[in-house]
Amino acid sequence: MGGAFVAAAILARLGNRIGLPTIPLFILAGILLGSNTPGFVLLDDPHDLEMLSALGLVLLLFYLGLEFHMDDLKNGGRKMAAAGGLYLALNVGAGLAFGFLLGWGTSEALVLAGVLGISSSAIVTKTLVDLGRIGNGETKPILGIIVVEDIFLALYLAALQPVLSGADDLAAASLQIGKAFAFLLVLALLARFGTRIVGRVFAIKDNELLVISFLGAAVLVAGIAEEFGVADAIGAFMVGLMLGNTASGERIRELVHPLRDAFAAIFFFGFGLSIDPGDLPSVVWPVLVAVALTVVMNVLAGLVAGRLYGFGRQQAANVATTLLARGEFALILATMAASAGLDDRLSPFIAGYVLILAIVAPLMAGRSHWLAKVLPTSAEATGSHDALPAPEPEPAER
Numbered sequence: 304m305g306g307a308f309v310a311a312a313i314l315a316r317l318g319n320r321i322g323l324p325t326i327p328l329f330i331l332a333g334i335l336l337g338s339n340t341p342g343f344v345l346l347d348d349p350h351d352l353e354m355l356s357a358l359g360l361v362l363l364l365f366y367l368g369l370e371f372h373m374d375d376l377k378n379g380g381r382k383m384a385a386a387g388g389l390y391l392a393l394n395v396g397a398g399l400a401f402g403f404l405l406g407w408g409t410s411e412a413l414v415l416a417g418v419l420g421i422s423s424s425a426i427v428t429k430t431l432v433d434l435g436r437i438g439n440g441e442t443k444p445i446l447g448i449i450v451v452e453d454i455f456l457a458l459y460l461a462a463l464q465p466v467l468s469g470a471d472d473l474a475a476a477s478l479q480i481g482k483a484f485a486f487l488l489v490l491a492l493l494a495r496f497g498t499r500i501v502g503r504v505f506a507i508k509d510n511e512l513l514v515i516s517f518l519g520a521a522v523l524v525a526g527i528a529e530e531f532g533v534a535d536a537i538g539a540f541m542v543g544l545m546l547g548n549t550a551s552g553e554r555i556r557e558l559v560h561p562l563r564d565a566f567a568a569i570f571f572f573g574f575g576l577s578i579d580p581g582d583l584p585s586v587v588w589p590v591l592v593a594v595a596l597t598v599v600m601n602v603l604a605g606l607v608a609g610r611l612y613g614f615g616r617q618q619a620a621n622v623a624t625t626l627l628a629r630g631e632f633a634l635i636l637a638t639m640a641a642s643a644g645l646d647d648r649l650s651p652f653i654a655g656y657v658l659i660l661a662i663v664a665p666l667m668a669g670r671s672h673w674l675a676k677v678l679p680t681s682a683e684a685t686g687s688h689d690a691l692p693a694p695e696p697e698p699a700e701r
Contacts, residue, residue, distance in 0.1 A: 304355065305567070306345045310336055324665035326429055326628075329568050330658070335433050340580065342401045352569060357535065358522070359570030360631055362563045363428045364536040366388065367446060368543020369556050370437055384445055386611055387451020390604045390626070394419030395602045401593060407646045410467055417463070417595055418653055421456055421543035423630025424449050424536055426661060429567055429669050432624055432639030434565055439616040445625055453537040458483060460532065462576020463636075479532050486531035490524075490541040502549035505537075510558060512695045517546055517555050518562070532674060536631075560697040571661075577634065578658055585682035589648075590655040606678065620675040621668070628664035632658045 310332040316329040336345035346352065398419025402412025427449055432435055458480055493501075506514040521542045528538025546555055583590070605623025608614065615621070637653040640646075667674070 305354070306336070307569055307572045308565070309350065309464040310345070315568075316493075323431055324425055324430070324669060325568075326433075326571055326665045327662035329571035329687040330575040330578075330661055331570040333474070333577075334578055334580065337578075337580065339576075346576055349573055350572040352576065355566060355574035356570045359523045359566035359568070359573075360425050360536050361521055361539040361691070362559065363425045363567050363570070364516075365543040366556070366559055366563045367424065367428045368545075369547035369552060369559070370442075370446065370543075380593040382611055384451060386608050387448045387455075389607050389611075390448050391420060391452065393453055393600045393604050394597070398598055399585065401596060407648065408642070411640070411646050411649055413463060413466060413643035414636050414645065414649060416591075417456075417636050418458055418629065418633040418656065419593060421452050421629070421632045422449065422626045423628040423632070423657075423661070424453065424540075425567065425628050426557060426664060427625055429571075430628070430665050433665070434669060435622065438627075439618075439621070441608075441612070441621050443591040443613055444612055445622055448608070448622075448626060450537075450540070453534055453540065454487060456534050456537070458542030459535070460635075463639070465640055467645070483532040486528060486533050487537070490538070491526075494541055494545045496537070498548050499687075500516055501545045503557075504550055505546060505551045507551065510554070513551065513554065514558050514562075517542075517559070522547075534632075550622050574630065574634070574657075574661070578654045579651070581659075586648055586652040586655055589652055590659065593652075593656050594659050594663070597627065597629070602674070602678075616675040616678045617672060620671040621677060624664065624668040624671045624674060627660060627667060628658045629657050636644060 311329045314328040314332045315325045320323065334340055336343065337349065338344050340348050395416050395679045401417035401419060402415035403409075405411070405415070407415075409510060427445065431442060431445070436442055460483075462480055507512065507516060518679030519541045525535035525538040529535040535678055546552055601623045602627065605619040605621075608622045609616070612618075633653050634657065637650050640649045640653075
């Protein structure tokens, strides 16, 4: 663990000097120090960091929930659902079509639909933090799309598992989907009507006790969510959503910063450990086509979100590039595919696809003004005031 922190810090500091984002550098540190590349091996088994990586993902999504206020759900729920639904329709639909065109099989196509269709909540959140865009106008729709994706993810995994395992029992699949939906409904009702009670429980003056309390709540609910077939990250997000609207919300945001940053680095480092560069040449062309397809679909989704929310070209470009990354969900699907004995090409394909987008997406997000210059003028909605891209703000937490 110490070696992982030090390696990630050294590469990130070197990268900062030439303006590179931290996410691909953390991943690169994991690749270089893993068992899949020659030279010194820090960890033989990526699973040695599995619990710490999971904690990093939980804290990233918990922080995302802290930044997402209930008023945003009340006032913009319909737009959020529409934007998220359209984003999923474009990307999941393109992924499914791409999977069938590859001809690897129906189960494989269903897996690829999820791989190409769902953004990485962890990378999206970290990118927003690194670029200092948490307070931007387009960030709320971005977070809203992430929420819709995570809800879809819970139901998608529940439905996909019996398909991959060859189960013929629709009742079992329906029961799993029902459990996931019921748990999400309970969390949503608690977030909507239980904020006052939660606020009293977390009205703690001592910082030490407050840290222990909110960390325990986030991790516990994340674990319970996983037992119900819901992604642990969405459980942590809902806890953050509840706590962010309490009187202690601002203090919690400040206290969680160092925990979030430290364990997020471990998450991306562990991600790099799982990638074997030697497997990539066999699937290089499908990977490149999939990356190009994802870029095109995200640009279209950015334009749609821009029209829906009345954004200008720069904000639409920010939406498109920020949501481009794919990550933890794709790796989960790769593990499920391997366990189900699906096509051997799936795992290296997913690894290569995720690696390229994990590197390309933060770089494109930081240079989204280039994309804004070539977007059609139809992205410029009535009342928008940023026809020409403004310079990116300096990262808030460098």
